[in-house]
Amino acid sequence: MAKDKILFYRNPQFSRCPSCKSIGTLHRSRSRNMFEQIVRKTSFIKVYRCKECGWRGFRSTLIFTKKSIRTLLIYILLMGITAYLAQYVILHYVMK
Ligand SMILES: [Zn+2]
Structure with a gap:
């Protein structure tokens, strides 16, 4: 990728x-x-x-290629998931 x-x-x-x-x-x-x-x-x-x-x-x-737009969307999605997970970990384990 x-x-x-x-x-x-x-x-x-x-x-x-x-x-x-x-x-x-x-x-x-x-x-x-x-x-x-x-x-x-x-x-x-x-x-x-x-x-x-x-x-x-x-x-x-x-x-821009069609494939590159798909790659970009996957990156954005992964970044979103990572941010969500980081927030989840901080709220449930660090803030206690
Ligand atoms: Zn011409």
């Missing part, structure tokens, strides 16, 4: 263009304004441009 990758790095340059559906036509685009610069610097979302059809927009370079 610990070996499961929660996040996968993906390079949008090798993914499909959302507009014309051609592969390998996306290129990193320069930020045109402050908003795009802030988004680019503070997140894993980058501005891309398709050289085939001229589409321009944000693409994420990180993706």
